[in-house]
Amino acid sequence: MSDLTLTPNIPGADDFYAELIAAHEGLTDAESQAFNARLVLLLANHIGDRTVISQALAAAARKE
């Protein structure tokens, strides 16, 4: 069983963030929401580990 990684884990943080923002370019707000929903599902499936996913849900819920 592993834990949710909460330390920096993506090399080239700025490149990643720019790619994420660029992926939304030209989308309406509704399209962006749908895009993010698909992205969450894809990443969750990639993680697979239910414990980690639950930890991520809890971490994201801590703030609104």
Next chain:
Amino acid sequence: MNKIFEIPLYPYAKSPDQDATTPVRHQVVVIGAGPIGLGAAIDLAQQGIEVVVLDDNDKVSFGSRAVCYAKRPLEILDRLGCGHPMVDKGVKWNLGKVFFDQRKVYEFNLLPEDGHEFPAFINLQQYYFEEYMVNRVRELQEQGAPIEIRGRNKVSAIGQHDTHVTLEVETPEGPYNVEADWLIACDGAGSNTRAMLGLDFVGRVFEDNFLIADVIMDAEFPTERWFWFDPPFNRGQSALLHKQPDGVWRIDLQLGWDIDKEREKRPENVIPRLKAMLGEDVNFELEWVSIYTFQCRRMEQFRHGRVLFAGDAAHQVSPFGARGANSGLQDTDNLCWKLKLVMDGKAPETLLDSYDVERIHGADENILNSSRSTDFITPKSNISRTLRDAVLDLAEQYEFARPLVNSGRLSVPCTYDGSPLNTPDALPGAPARSRPGSPCADAPLGQGYLLPQLADRFTLLTLNADAPDGLDIDGIPVTRLALDGKDDPTGALADRYLGGEKSAVYLIRPDQHVAARWAAYDETATRDALRRAIGKA
């Protein structure tokens, strides 16, 4: 008030050129006595090249403009004889804090690496920076160096020829003509030279306005960089507070796009904004207020025959990251030794094309970084703002989100990877930071520091390796700097140049960038690498 930026430091004086019957020819004319034009002129004059600087004004930068200077430009300025006055006067800082709404979400310490003569950053008003450069020009003049600044000389027309450039110059006493073998255009973001040659300057305008205010106050704020996203005193926008010498503070307030600039600039509108930020009871005086719109753009090419563009005239970035003056100094650092070799007939004219390649690489890196910072600070869409705010929210609690917070990625020097002047790395086991193309990192020697030993000429740095003491390759002297463990009291030299290797030989350019490196000296390899570094390969 008698601020330095209100005193003519290079007042108009009639030049004999104005009475000449045929236009006088100079070796180099520089247009613009901003930091970059002065940097170019000092660099050339130190190498014995005759240079005339023409500026349509007669004073240093009005208001402070640039405030933040990084280590690499300070090292370059040291080579130009102005580094120490800057550091002595400047404010050194390491700590940055980022606030979101009312909360501090993140704090960073730039923790400078030990063993460098110059600090990671200093803050200093641009007018001091320019004043120190003008002082240096005066000092060179006293030593008989062929350098001159002509105030209130506005260039109004340029003619390009195969062998020279002609200029028409307006002065308070009427126009005159002058010629130059080479022209360096450092006439700023609004470059007339660019316009006169019909060259374009394309890029992005950020639809936003920033109120930039320098205030004088006796305040309790620490010597740190404070950046706010969406603070209560500037809702939906950003703010920055940064300290300069003499009790002057730089304040940036983002205002948004649809504003009345003239109205916003009036003290009766500025003061309440600043009070909301600083507190009602803080006493301050406005030194300088301005409203800016930021752009990220560059010329397609910086070299146009005998006209070479540098600084803001060639490229413009938003100020998040302090990259404007910092990168402009890297332009002239790159250009001047090349121009000297070409003028002396020791290198082919095509060497100057490598200025284009290397500095366009630098400009693109700066534009990319400052565009990203600006996008983070001013999100362009709802989703972009949502993601940005999510990053800030998470950053307070979770370390992983902190590298994503982007309130400006501070200027770091450019490594010329892929430059045609580099010789492929023959010592890949040595540290990557010293690979061909990179600027040499400083290190303490037994006495003094490494970088001042490397300036202004080609150097063969040998570490635990043999080589001839002096070489002459195609008329270009190469001076050996022989160092070993005895010269490395802290181990920093080995750490930065040897890594796991036992010995190393570095060929270093006059601008302190690595041209080639090997484990041991080889005459043919050195000769080939030098020829390549001067554009002969």
